[in-house]
Amino acid sequence: MTARFLVVLDADSTLIRNEVIELIADEAGRGAEVAAATEAAMRGEIDFASSLRSRVAALQGVPVASFERVLSRIEPTPGVRELTAAVHERGGLVGVVSGGFHEILDTLAPTLGVDMWRANRLAVEDGILTGEVDGDIVDAQAKADHLAAWAAENGIPVHRTIAIGDGANDLKMIAAAGLGLAFNAKPAVRAAAMMSVGPVDLSQVIPLLP
Template sequence: MPARFLVVFDADSTLLRNEVIELIADEAGRGAEVAAATEAAMRGEVDFAASLRSRVATLEGVPVASFARVLARVEPTPGARELIDAIHARGGVAAVVSGGFHEILDTVAPDLGVDVWRANRLSTTADALTGLVEGAIVDAAGKAAALREWAAAHGVPLCRTIAIGDGANDLQMMAVAGLGIAFNAKPAVRAQADLVIEAVDLRQVIPLLP
């Protein structure tokens, strides 16, 4: 049975209030440095994949056990649960594609009721981070590809898809979607989105659902 529509969220600073890589960097005492690099990447000033690799390199040696502390600090954006409940009530699919990490999303996404998600995966050895990313990086093109893939898998035409994001690496999936929403977004994203939501409350999206 095809879904009625598909909503694809970015994770960090969209579905979640935090930038998770900054929380992990705090565990290495590099939070401020990584936050500045993340901000530049989200504004589109640097190549996302190169920036992510350099930021993850600063995480080398962070114990995997510290993810429990990171998870305890992750906060869903206000209205996240209500919006996902509304998507399901109207026969839609809720998805997340993130330049962040499976190590966090694999706990947070199902707790919020997300149906499908994709993110980067951190390399580990001897119970600590190696400072490397495993496999291909989920970048702007990867996000757009995920939206197309999930739409096809659920029988949803692209005109009935919604993409919600805040950073430059969300622009390609927002362009592919039937409706691209800038949420809590950087100026470059606001300028190119179909719609801008000012309030940091995902319940604002509910009236826009098909």
């Protein structure tokens, strides 16, 4: 059966309250340094791909075994399970496309009712992060492309898509969707989105579902 509509969310600070790269950086004792760089990237002050590479470089030497501790610190955004349940009840699909990492999303996404997801991968050697991204970086254009591709694969017209995000990396996805929502967002994203959801509660999106 063809899905009726598609909702695509950003992960960090949207699907979840955290910025995963900062949690991993804490494992290397570099959390504050990476947090400042993340904030600048989300405001759109620096190129996302360049910023991500420099922040991932700070993760060099972190053991993959520490991801379990990172996962234990993640806080799902209030209302996320209510939103994904409501999407499914109405015949829709939920996707997540993230500048974060598959290493975390592969475990987390299914527990939150997400149907499909795409993120960056961290290069690993002998169970240790090398400080590099493995493969193409999921940047703003990739987010918009995945929204369009998932809609096409599932026979959903673009005007029946909803994109939800908070940072500059979400702007193209928000512009490409039938309805673009700024969620707990940076000023540039609030200005560009069709609507802004203020409280940090994803169930606020439910009345907007088709």
